Amino acid sequence: MGPAGRRHQPGLHRLCHRRPATRTRTTLGHHHPSHYREALALAQRIGDRASEAQRAGSLSNAYVLVPGLRDLDQAEHWSQHSLSLRPDSDRYGRATSLMWLGGAGQTRHNIALLLAGDGRISDALQYARAALDNYRQAGPGAAYDATDAERLITTLEQGSW
Numbered sequence: 001m002g003p004a005g006r007r008h009q010p011g012l013h014r015l016c017h018r019r020p021a022t023r024t025r026t027t028l029g030h031h032h033p034s035h036y037r038e039a040l041a042l043a044q045r046i047g048d049r050a051s052e053a054q055r056a057g058s059l060s061n062a063y064v065l066v067p068g069l070r071d072l073d074q075a076e077h078w079s080q081h082s083l084s085l086r087p088d089s090d091r092y093g094r095a096t097s098l099m100w101l102g103g104a105g106q107t108r109h110n111i112a113l114l115l116a117g118d119g120r121i122s123d124a125l126q127y128a129r130a131a132l133d134n135y136r137q138a139g140p141g142a143a144y145d146a147t148d149a150e151r152l153i154t155t156l157e158q159g160s161w
Contacts, residue, residue, distance in 0.1 A: 033062045033069060049085045053093060056082035060100040064107050075104040076134060098138045102145065105134030109149055116152075116161050124161075128152045 036059045043052035056078045063075035083097035112127035128149055135146035155161055 033059055036062065050090075050093065053082045053085035053097065056085065057097060057100045060104065064100075064103050070107075072104050072108055072130070075107075076101065079104060080137070095141070098141065101134055102138040102142045105131045105138065105142065105145065105149075108134060109145070109152070112149075112152060112156075116156060121156055121159075121161060125153065125156050128156060 036055050040052055040055035040059070043049075043055055060075045060078035060082065063069055063071045063078065079097060079101035082100060083094060086093040086097055088094070108127045108131035112124045112131060115121075115124035115127060132146055132149040132153065135142040135149055138145075
C-alpha cells in the first residue's frame with residue numbers, strides 16, 4: 001500500500017520493462033516491435049509523452065538491430081517520432097532520440113560500404129546518401145560521421161572505389 005492507504009500503481013516504465021536489460025537483450029531476445037507498439041499505444045492513451053518517446057525509440061532500435069525485422073525507413077520514422085515528442089528542455093531525451101537516428105545512419109553507411117565492396121556502386125550511393133541525411137538530422141554530434149559519409153559519396157561518384 002502506498003501513502004494514505006492507496007494501492008501503489010506501477011508506472012508505465014515498469015509495465016513495459018519488467019527487468020533491467022541491455023539494449024541487445026531487450027530488442028533481440030525478449031521484445032518484438034508489436035510489444036513496443038502496444039506500449040506506445042498505451043502511452044498515447046494516457047498522455048504520457050515521455051514514455052511514448054521512449055517506446056518509439058525502442059521501435060527504432062528493433063528495426064535497426066533485429067536482422068529479421070531490419071527496416072531502416074521504419075527505424076528513421078520512429079527515431080524522428082521520438083524526437084518530435086521531446087520538449088526542447090529534455091536535453092537527455094533529445095540526445096537519445098538523435099542517437100537512435102544516428103544508429104540508422106550508421107547501419108546505412110555500413111551497408112553502403114558492403115555494396116561498394118561488391119561493386120554495386122549505384123546502390124552504395126543510395127545508402128551513403130541516406131546515411132548522410134540521417135547524420136545531418138542527428139545534428140552536430142554526428143558531424144564526423146557526416147564528413148565520413150560525404151567522403152564516401154565523393155569517392156563513389158568519382159569512380160575511385
